Amino acid sequence: MPHNPQARSSRFKDGWGTARRIGLAASLLPMLLDAAPAFAAASGSAEGNAAPGLIWALPFVGVLLSIALMPLLAARLWHHHYGKVALGWSLLFLVPFAVLMGPAAAFGEFTHVLMGEYLPFITLLLALYTAGGGVLLRGTLVGTPATNTALLAVGTAIASIMGTTGASMVMIRPLIRANAGRRYKMHSFVFFIFLVSNIGGSLTPLGDPPLYLGFLAGVSFFWPTTHLFSPFLFCAVLLLAVYWVIDRFAYARERKGLIAAKAEEAAERDHVESTPREPLGIDGWVNVALLGVVVATVLMQGIWLPGSVIVLGQSVGIERLVAMALFLLVTLVSVQLTPSSLRAANGFTWAAILEVAKLFAAIFVTMAPVLAMLRAGPDGPMAGLVALTTDAAGQPIPAMYFWLTGALSSFLDNAPTYLVFFNLAGGDAAWLMGAGAPVLAAISCGAVFMGANSYIGNAPNFMVKAIVEEQGERMPSFFGYCGWAAVFLIPCFALMTLVFF
Secondary structure (H helix, E strand, O other): OOHHHHOOOOHHHHHHHHHHHHOOHHHHHHHHHHHHHHHHOOOOOOOOOOOHHHHHHHHHHHHHHHHHHHHOOHHHHHHHHHHHHHHHHHHHHHHHHHHHHOOOHHHHHHHHHHHHHHHHHHHHHHHHHHHHHEEEEEOOOOHHHHHHHHHHHHHHHHHHHHHHHHHHHHHHHHHHOOOOOOOOOOHHHHHHHHHOHHHHHHHOOOOOOOHHHHOOOOOOOOOOHHHHHHHHHHHHHHHHHHHHHHHHHHHHHHHHHHHHOOOHHHHHHHHHHHHHOOEOOOOHHHHHHHHHHHHHHHHHHHOOOOOEEEEOEEEEEEHHHHHHHHHHHHHHHHHHHHHHHHHHHOOOOOHHHHHHHHHHHHHHHOOOHHHHHHHHHHHHHOHHHHHHOOOOOOOEEEEHHHHHHHHHHHHOOHHHHHHHHHHHOOOHHHHHEEEEEEEEHHHHHHHHHHHHHHOOOOOHHHHHHHHHOOOOOOOHHHHHHHHHHHHHHHHHHHHHHHHHH
């Protein structure tokens, strides 16, 4: 979550203008990428207002393709060395940046990403992951369509209170346990990401990082609750209904197969189902309290603004530093106070958060020039996209804001993407909450809802995938998941556009 996006955009423009003037690109890029002509054609606009050319998006594209293809084409290599692959793509951006504009400029960009975006992001996720993994929903849960739909509905409802990450960490393991005996269950985990990890976080700034950025920019706390409730309810009810139909059909197929199975297998299944059921309950209440501390800390950052200090050459809000310290403290307290037996019963390991930490570090670094291109607006290489947001009279088109914000949030991190379009729409929170409310609602829904379109659109998506696979269950590939989203989410969003935008 960038602390000062305007300063960052200005730094990029100045840097790229300098690089053009000194003329080093013509000799460096052929050596690295054999693509100097393409760089020259897309290297920005007028002198002094240059943006990075489209070729500088290649490291980011490389990260995305690695995440999408390497698990399919080189699974063993990816499993053991995904961190090194991510580091390689990051260096492919940082090293040319350092050569073109000097090591100091590259270090400044790196520390800006580190202090302004990555550390606030990963410390929050770490606290939610650790505390959420210490909450155990005990009791016998049988993965019937009614039970599964209820679990998804509860997770969707609490996501705006404890955040999509917190709700995902608390609810995904009970869903996995409930469906341990089911044969057809991949759809349950996919719809869990749709609803709990994304759409459920649309009602408060606590729910999802894009809305939190809006809160810091002046959008009132309950504005999303009142203005996004109808789109939220529309999508949630529609997707839950579709899920119930799919799961009911899958469950009926399984029961039919059970009837046709051998008599002894059916008898064994009946014995398991007749075993006395443990009543539902929650263990790990200390972690529930710690999740409350995390929520309060997130809220504090929008209320308490004591000023800023310089850290590693970057201006960082004191409230941001305090929040990161509190998130780390929550993590340590959770580790110390949660019995290892409880985490074991929850199937908790550190593998998922480590994977997210490494891959999203590369995503944050390599997407920097892509965001700079967007912030350059009509003067940048993505001017064609920017022009689509207004009509011939210069009036904003909410539907286009919804789809453009959403399309980019599907593959870029949805928090900075939200901020880009927030500023593109004027950046005045008072106007956007009033006369511009349809535009702000479109931007908010696009960022939060369409973060569900890919595994990397929102951090909880990837965490849920990692946890499910860690428990020995199958998940779709990167493109396979995008196919699920295309079939179920895109039609839902198209209907939403007709009804609300």
